[in-house]
Amino acid sequence: MEQPDWNSLSPAHLWRDWIAKSEAQWSESISQMMKNQQAGEALNRQLSELQLMHRQFSELAQASLAIANMPSRNDFEALDERMGRLEDGLAQVQASLSQLTRVLSRSPGVRSEAAVKAPPRDRKPPATERKSRG
Amino acid sequence: MNVSGLNTRSVTLSSLPNPVQIALDRMGLPGTDFVGMTGPLGATPKDTIHAQGTLKLHHFRPQSDRLYRVPVLIVTSLVNQPYILDLVPGQSMVEFLLKQGFDVYMIEWGRPRKEHQHLTLEDHVLDRLPTCVEQVLAHSGERELSIIGYCVGGLLSVLWAALASDPKVHSHKPPLKNLVCMATPVNSDGLESLRAWMGPDFDEESLLSQHGNVPADWVQNTLRALRPLGKVAGAMNVLNQAGNEEVIRSHLRMGKWESDNVPFPGGVFRQLVKDFLRENRLMHGNWEMGRQVVDLKHIRVPFLHLLAQDDHITPYASSRDLVLRVGSKDRQELILKGGHVGLVAGRGAQTRMWPALDAWLAPKSV
Numbered sequence: 001m002e003q004p005d006w007n008s009l010s011p012a013h014l015w016r017d018w019i020a021k022s023e024a025q026w027s028e029s030i031s032q033m034m035k036n037q038q039a040g041e042a043l044n045r046q047l048s049e050l051q052l053m054h055r056q057f058s059e060l061a062q063a064s065l066a067i068a069n070m071p072s073r074n075d076f077e078a079l080d081e082r083m084g085r086l087e088d089g090l091a092q093v094q095a096s097l098s099q100l101t102r103v104l105s106r107s108p109g110v111r112s113e114a115a116v117k118a119p120p121r122d123r124k125p126p127a128t129e130r131k132s133r134g
Numbered sequence: 135m136n137v138s139g140l141n142t143r144s145v146t147l148s149s150l151p152n153p154v155q156i157a158l159d160r161m162g163l164p165g166t167d168f169v170g171m172t173g174p175l176g177a178t179p180k181d182t183i184h185a186q187g188t189l190k191l192h193h194f195r196p197q198s199d200r201l202y203r204v205p206v207l208i209v210t211s212l213v214n215q216p217y218i219l220d221l222v223p224g225q226s227m228v229e230f231l232l233k234q235g236f237d238v239y240m241i242e243w244g245r246p247r248k249e250h251q252h253l254t255l256e257d258h259v260l261d262r263l264p265t266c267v268e269q270v271l272a273h274s275g276e277r278e279l280s281i282i283g284y285c286v287g288g289l290l291s292v293l294w295a296a297l298a299s300d301p302k303v304h305s306h307k308p309p310l311k312n313l314v315c316m317a318t319p320v321n322s323d324g325l326e327s328l329r330a331w332m333g334p335d336f337d338e339e340s341l342l343s344q345h346g347n348v349p350a351d352w353v354q355n356t357l358r359a360l361r362p363l364g365k366v367a368g369a370m371n372v373l374n375q376a377g378n379e380e381v382i383r384s385h386l387r388m389g390k391w392e393s394d395n396v397p398f399p400g401g402v403f404r405q406l407v408k409d410f411l412r413e414n415r416l417m418h419g420n421w422e423m424g425r426q427v428v429d430l431k432h433i434r435v436p437f438l439h440l441l442a443q444d445d446h447i448t449p450y451a452s453s454r455d456l457v458l459r460v461g462s463k464d465r466q467e468l469i470l471k472g473g474h475v476g477l478v479a480g481r482g483a484q485t486r487m488w489p490a491l492d493a494w495l496a497p498k499s500v
Contacts, residue, residue, distance in 0.1 A: 008374075016370040023367030024444070030362045031327055031446075040330040048337065051344055081247045084188070088244070091185040098181045098193075102273075121276070123200040123235040125496035 172387045176217030178229050180240075184269040188244025191266045193273060197232040202499035204311050205274040206231060207266065208240040209287035212258075212402060213353050215394050216242045218479050219284065221387050227478055230488045234496065239270045239279075241287075244396075251346035251400035258402065259293045260424045267294075271309055280312040280495060284478060285448065288318025289410075292430065292456065297423060299432040312498045313433065314491065315456060316440045317448040317474055320430075322414045324451025327360055329411055338407050348398035357395075361446040388475065417455065430459040437462040438494050440487060441469045442477035466494065 033039065062072040184191035208228070210216035219240070220228040231238050241263070246253065270279050283291030292315060298308035322329055332338070341348065358365065368385065375381040415421035421428045439457045441450060450469070457467040468490055472482040 013374055016374050020367045020370040020374070023363045023370075027361045027363045027446075031360070034359075035326045035330050037330060037333065040333050041335045043331055044335045044337065048340065051340065055344060081249075084245060084247050088185065088188055091182050091190050094182045095185045095190075098183050119196050119199050119201045121201045121203045121237070121274075123198070123202045124500055127497075 171383060172390055173222045173383070175222060175387060175390065176215075176220045177222070178220050178226060178232070183239075183273050184266065186262060186265065188246055188250060189262055189266075190242045190244060191269055192240045192242060194228055194232055194238045194240070196237060197229070198235040200235060201237045202235050202496065203276065204499040205237040205239060205270055205276055205279045206495070206499075207270050207279050207281050208238065209263065209281060209283040209291045210241060210243065211285040211287045212243050212290075213286060213357075213395055213398055215391060215396060216240060218391050218475065221391070221479055225384065225387070225479060225484070227483065227488055227491075230484075231492070234492045236495070236499065237274060239266075239273075241266050246347050246397055246399045248346040251342070253399040254401040255290075255293070255405045256424050258290055259297065263290060263294045264298070267309060278309045278311040280314065280499060281310060282314040282316065282491075283318060284316045285318065285474070288315035289320065291315065292318065292320065292433070292460075293423065293428055295433045295435070296428050296430050297426050297432075299434060300426060300429065301432070303426055310435050312436045312438075312495060313460075313462075314438045314440065314495065316487075317442055317445055317453065317477055318439065318456060319448045319452040320456045320459070321417045321452050321454075322411045323417070324449050324453070325411065326449075326451075328356075331356070331359075332407050332411055334412070336407070338404055342400045342404065345397075345400075347400045348403045350395040350397050353398055354393065354395045357447060364446075388479070392475075417459075430456070431461040433460040434462050436464040436498055437466070438491075439465075439467045440477065440491065441467065442472045442474055443469055444472060445474045445477070447474040 034043075058073060062074060065072040179195045180192040181195070182190050183193045208216075208219060210219065220226045223229060228238055228240065243258075243262075267279065271277065281291045281295070283289070291313065295308065295310055295313055298304060298310070319325060341352070345352075368389075372381065372385045409415045409421055416428060416430070419427065419429065437457065437460050439453065441448075441453055443450075445453075454467070457465050470477060470482065470486045470490070472480055472486075476482050477487055
């Protein structure tokens with residue numbers, strides 16, 4: 001005899017199930033409340049305050065970190081920017097190599113992995129293929 | 135009392151069962167090994183064939199012995215990582231298209247840095263995208279291609295297609311054979327929440343002067359606020375299916391992607407807020423780009439718009455006008471079950487969207 005899934009009948013499971021199933025309605029209700037001009041104004045006020053706080057805190061933290069001889073967020077961001085430039089440079093090298101390999105593979109007498117022929121571009125959709133075979 | 139004999143972890147587990155922890159233990163994975171749990175994302179073999187600043191154009195290695203003649207260029211969104219379309223084997227739209235015999239290319243816009251804060255829509259639509267089109271044609275040796283655009287990528291594709299097809303400016307038709315958009319917003323009247331939040335009181339200049347580009351966490355919080363309890367529901371579902379290894383892995387993959395937003399280029403954000411969101415210029419027919427007015431009627435190639443029924447990011451009210459405004463005789467809209475992300479990467483995508491896309495595109499790619 002098949003055992004019932006007791007876990008799915010546990011109160012916690014049923015509660016989680018209810019939350020998950022009713023989430024769309026809850027989210028929709030909250031979204032409806034936030035879709036008006038007043039909510040927008042309140043959010044924007046909060047955003048401006050947060051930005052100001054963020055700026056002031058960053059400046060304060062940067063000064064403190066500099067005294068403690070530790071890197072600040074700005075230093076990490078500068079490092080990130082530098083890494084990004086390196087990644088972009090590598091991608092350009094990769095693209096150039098790819099083009100070079102392609103040109104070389106077309107040269108007569110070159111035998112390499114790159115010289116593997118590209119598949120022919122003559123595929124037909126299944127229905128057409130069946131028709132032409134029939 | 136033998137203090138050294140205490141094992142805090144097992145005591146905690148036995149007194150307070152954590153279904154996710156139990157599932158992870160059962161799978162033999164330590165709780166912090168996220169790479170082990172998700173697997174490498176976006177790992178379908180590819181070559182970068184062109185790079186311009188942060189942009190990379192990838193060519194995926196064919197997985198079929200015969201290809202359709204017309205190559206496919208996927209234009210991804212500006213605010214998300216493109217690997218949502220290539221999560222892992224078996225959960226990858228790119229892999230599906232390759233196996234069906236398409237020759238697939240993809241634009242990765244990359245992560246803009248401070249030096250890219252002035253990049254505008256014109257830079258993307260009139261320079262970067264057309265350059266990628268040329269590169270795809272040169273690489274494939276074909277004279278035309280199909281474009282698949284997702285979300286903001288769809289909007290960029292539509293703008294380019296409309297501008298490049300304007301007969302008053304261009305004597306030749308663009309090398310576009312088919313255009314597919316997925317969850318692409320065109321009418322900001324339908325983006326009620328974003329419009330309320332970024333209305334006249336919203337000071338985008340202050341945000342941009344402080345950061346240059348729109349920070350990734352700001353983008354992420356805005357998208358999450360569109361469905362405030364979405365994460366809670368997701369967590370509850372996972373807890374209830376904690377014994378299912380594949381559900382856990384899939385949830386972690388999606389979670390990793392969702393928290394991996396990229397900054398929004400400042401110039402593009404400014405234009406999208408002013409011209410698109412507040413003034414709805416695309417619908418009013420007065421959106422100018424490079425001294426040309428964007429008119430969707432100029433798009434005359436076969437057109438397909440794939441939409442999700444429960445899309446909270448691109449609601450139907452913001453996307454339904456696209457199929458009505460393009461000038462194509464062959465135009466179609468398909469509304470499929472699911473949400474914005476589920477449309478392209480969920481279980482529903484595998485069973486509904488990808489086969490529908492293949493059935494529409496394959497006969498038009500010979």
